Amino acid sequence: MTHVMRNAVFPFPSSPVSKRIHFFQNSKPPMASSSSSSMKVEYAKSNPSSCKLCASEAVVDINFSVSDDKNKYKDATLLPKWKAFQTVIFLERDDGLHDSSKIAAFDFDGCLAKTDVRRVGADAWSLMYPSIPDKLQSLYNDGFKLVIFTNESNIERWKNRRQVAVDSKIGRLNNFIENVKVPIQVFIACGLSKSSRGQAAIKEDDPFRKPKPGMWQLMKQHFNSGISIDMDQSFYVGDAAGRGSDHSDADIKFAEAIGLKFYVPEDYF
Template sequence: MEGRVFIELSKSARAVCPLCGHTIPKDIVRVGKETMAAGPFRTTRWHHPWCYAENFPETDFTKMDGFVALKTTDQTGLQNLKVSVDSKNSDKSGKNFVAPAAGISGSPVSKVTSVTEGPTSSPSEIKRFESSETSILYKGARLPVGWKSYSSVIIYEGDNVRPSEKIAAFDFDGTLVDTNVARHGADAWKLLYRSVPEKLAFFHHEGYKLVIFSNESNIDRWSNKRQAAIDSKLGRLKGLMELAKVPMQVFIACGKSNTNDIFRKPSTGMWHLLEQHFNAGRIIDKERSFYVGDAAGRKKDHSAADFEFAKTLGLKFLLPENVFTITTPNPLDSTQGRSFRLLRLSESVASSGSGGDDANLEESVEAQGYSLSLFCQGGYEEPSPLFKQNGGSRTGKCSLELKFDWIQSQIQIETLVIYTGAVVPVKTVLLLLE
């Protein structure tokens, strides 16, 4: 006669999993299955969760007694494990199997996972890493409750964070908050825009999961003051989350610049951690997700890391000023209802340097109260506006098809024409409305 099935942390190292024959160590997640005998007696057999899930396909960890009492990381890891086992069972070759996520206490080392190094590397250069146990310390420095470290990343996942197909991702410094490099400490910050809490709440209520991806090399650079660097950074993030009053997930890349750290932006390792291990197996819809950052490669920017990060992942890239200064409830819908006169410029006219329809385009857009700037493959090209008189000639001409995308508040241009008569094709050229 079968009894209940429940889950808990093991209290000793005496039990042996009957499915694999290995001992279950103390303080790791285990599954208990009761067998009812005649009379008042019952016995419990203990299993590794990965063994149990593989042998009992109908397993649903979330419905087991004791699941809600587990740590959030263990809950997430178990949900990822279930998704992985289901994938393995549906693919008899086993090629699609992903080993249990690092979040499960006591899980075996995951199989190697591929993560691209970033846009500074060639597409063929791929970094590989192995999942291992997370820690409540980072290189000897203690982390507050709820925070954990993995490799060179510090991660926060609050109890109220829920997985979602839609990700609203943000940089931190210079995007959500204003921080002065000359000041240190948990309180040395202020909102960059007063509307930040309101806009974050809006995205949360629209079903987006809010995620912060932040570089913070001071944590690794300040080896003698690492605890102070951690307390300062995490304190600022905690302050923002308390002010915004919405659940947020945080990934902090602590590696130094110029070290080829796979997690430091513009490398995409932090996103892959989210995608593979910290979204409960939910597949992310990149078409409905976006990333907001200030490092866009403009002359005033310290780098193009945010722009390259989003471009490599195929995410919509937005500037903070285009998200937090829009007065409409949804900044992504801010251009709905506007009328734009989009022209098809002939390549022959644009390349000839004789002017022509490009002037009409300039007048058409400027008549509606907009100035223009060019957003090229490697970041912003100054100066702005795009159509700037320069000794009687114009620079930065655009040609061919123009396509308006209201979601990004941008106009896409297929070809950039430089006025030396040369037509230079680029993968992505965006005309931003400022």
């Protein structure tokens, strides 16, 4: 894709690693305020070798059939409408959900919902921003399909309390969707990364765990009715942008690997 850029190139503020972010003219985020900065990770132009790596990672052929999904994740039983495929738990089909060429994708914790790793339970969350329900409803009315891509390694790590971790995560997502009253597709990556603490040595990062693009590819290849995705209109919002106060850079790297416009939630909402 070819984009017209302004001359200015800015690094992420307070980022421990310099990340080149280009600001694009006439590219406002859907439903964002006029003061919000529209950002797209232009890794292709700033780092061609990195782009090549991202592109190769993004092209992942995932073999999936209905017979592959399960009602349990390992020894944990899933709530109705939720299924498991390999290391992913997904919401089978939310009522009213329409597949689309326009994808509005979001992280969950720290983006749509305020949560605390020390608390568990379906009710242990609150809306991150009061504008979220109206913004999501407007996107849905404008023909976007809303999708949540979220990591949840506790489901894999808590081997003796896996059911608690599953019920807590799925319960929060169910309650969030009920609260905002908009159909949303959801994918939860339960696998671990090589850097996971307190685990036996892991040779490779789980291919579905962000920043790997596996969840996106699963949605694109098997959960969008074969509709081609318009990458110019689609975007991703997440809080893990590699800034000084962020817990990681998984979200911005996820957007890079796919080639999506990226926004941090405080700018988007």
